[in-house]
Amino acid sequence: MPAQNKDEGGWKKFIWNSETKEFLGRTGSSWSKILLFYLVFYGFLAGIFIGTIQVLLLTLSDLKPTWQDRVAPPGLSHHPRSEKSEMAFSQDHIETYLEYTKSIREFLSQYDSEKQEDGMQFEDCGEQPQDFKNRGDLESDIGVRKACRFSRTWLGPCSGIEDRHFGFDTGKPCLIVKLNRIVNFRPKPPTSNETVPEEAKHKVQPNVIPMFCTNKREEDAGKLGEVKYYGIGEGFPLQYYPYYGKKLHGHYLQPLVAIQFVNLTRNEDIRIECKVYGENIYYNDKDRYQGRFDVKISIKS
Known part of the structure; x- marks a missing residue:
């Protein structure tokens, strides 16, 4: 073996x-x-x-984030959103602006009147700027808070109700602007005109965070033309604040401002900057959306 x-x-x-x-x-x-x-x-x-x-x-709260380090308050954003914040279109060719109008239409759909009919969730807060709407402390046991209704009709020709193309088909494009939601944030209007540029001082009024748009580059001076503003007080009224967070304010609709450029110079790349002004609103060169935004618009003949 x-x-x-x-x-x-x-x-x-x-x-x-x-x-x-x-x-x-x-x-x-x-x-x-x-x-x-x-x-x-x-x-x-x-x-x-x-x-x-x-x-x-x-140490965490179910109602408010303990740390917030993504965007310093408040961020200013707009619809339609576009790659690199650049919009180029021809008013005679619908395919060049179809994605823009679709973006606005989808965003504004949440503001349809039939979605704000529930009296347990929404209430009328007036069509004129008012002071903060106090609905109790964030940590109180009141529970879910009501939100102010916001009517699309206040956005005038930029509401999309009568003009489904939001002015793009006539070379008068609209942008829908909002302040990003921040739990328990109370924006404070400017108390002195010294913090507001001379050309925007006429926008200052009580109970409103004013917004003003102008050409960002000196070489674009005179090319921007007239800018029209639509919304309550043509800014962000205080009665829509504070926001109580998704758990208590899941149905909340922030106020909007519509801006319409009615006579932009054709065949020019125009860089436009829009800013909001307030005592607790700041800007940072490293963050293009902190309290402001800029967008380049070009209308081709």
């Missing part, structure tokens, strides 16, 4: 040694001790991890 392979016998004996009753080099008692050690060790680590998470959760 052939001799037994020593290596084969060696690894078989390592797996189970019938003489010493060892499995993989350890006796049953040794395996019990090491398994108990690792059970206690990893159980201790799991306990530290779970305890740390529980302590962290105690």
Whole structure:
């Protein structure tokens, strides 16, 4: 008979040694001790991890984010959104602006009147600028808060109700502008005209965060033409603030401002900057949407 392979016998004996009753080099008692050690060790680590998470959760609120570091308050944005904030179209060719009008139409659909009929969720807050609408402290036990209705009709020819093309078909494009939602944020109107440029001082009025658009580049001076503003007070009225967050204000609709450029110079790339002004509204050169935005518009003949 052939001799037994020593290596084969060696690894078989390592797996189970019938003489010493060892499995993989350890006796049953040794395996019990090491398994108990690792059970206690990893159980201790799991306990530290779970305890740390529980302590962290105690510092968080279901109603308001503890930390906010994405966009400093407040961000100003607009519809339609476009790649690199550049819009080029021809009023005679619908396919060149169809995506723009579709974007506005989809955004404004949430402001349809039939979606604001529920009296348990919405209330009328007036068509004129008013002071903040106090609905209790954020942490109070009042529960879900009502939101102010916002009618699309206040956006005039930019509402999309009568003009489904939002002025693009006549070379008078509209933009729909909003302040981004920030839980419990109360924007403060400018208390002094010194913080507002000379050309925008006429926009300052009580209970409104004013907005003003102008050419961003000096070489575009005179090419922008007339800019019309639509909305309550042609700005952001205070009665729509504060916002109480998704849990308490999931149906909330922020106020909108529509701007319409009625006589932009044709066949020119015009860079336009729009800014809002307030005591607690700031700007940052590194963030193009903090309290402002800019967009390039070109209308081709």
